[in-house]
Amino acid sequence: MKIGSKSLAGAVAGAALLGAVSVIPAHAAEGWFESHIDSWRVQNESRRWWDNNDTWDYTGIYFAGCEADGGDGFRFADLRLWKVVDGAPDRDKGNERNYCGWVDYGDPNSRGNYYFELTDVSSGSFLSVDYVKVAW
Template structure:
């Protein structure tokens, strides 16, 4: 009888752990796109994307393979997220410093968005071999 209770307790704990792990599945972004840019100047903009805000995922831009034509090489870039507004000035959602990694702006309301390469540390042009936009 005592052994049966122990097996039952072990089964309950194992089941609870399994349920806990099943509930810990990471949230997936509503959408994402992978692209690149080459020879961009400060002020260049990405293409627009539509965020329907059907999830709670942070809007982010992840850069990799960054380089500039400057003698000092790439160190950092400033990216700005914009919300496109028809017949009105676009809404500035803030700037983030990016050292060839991920920049995030939090969960955004539904709408069309784009990012701007606002500035970078050296040179006249910048490139990123891979750009992942998640929203």
């Protein structure tokens, strides 16, 4: 049966997708990007992304493979989410401590451009992260 083989392929693809989602928590369906961080200091900023506010998904930032140059190595990075506001100060959407995993900021519930800023790193002055995923 052709339909049978098609649905089997669908089931296999679904299983593979579930496997991937279990590694990186299933945050945010509206959009996402992957990146890395190379020797950031406090006040460095991420690229901007557009949140069209089509969904209620939380905005989340995922880190894996974190390094800091201080004697204690990496313990945490504080990340502030900002919404770009033209012609006025950008809007502070919250500061969260990332221990090299997920942090989320709730649903900003507001269409626009966003970015995050490194506000503190422990320990040392420089932060590098092998894998960064931002989802919203």
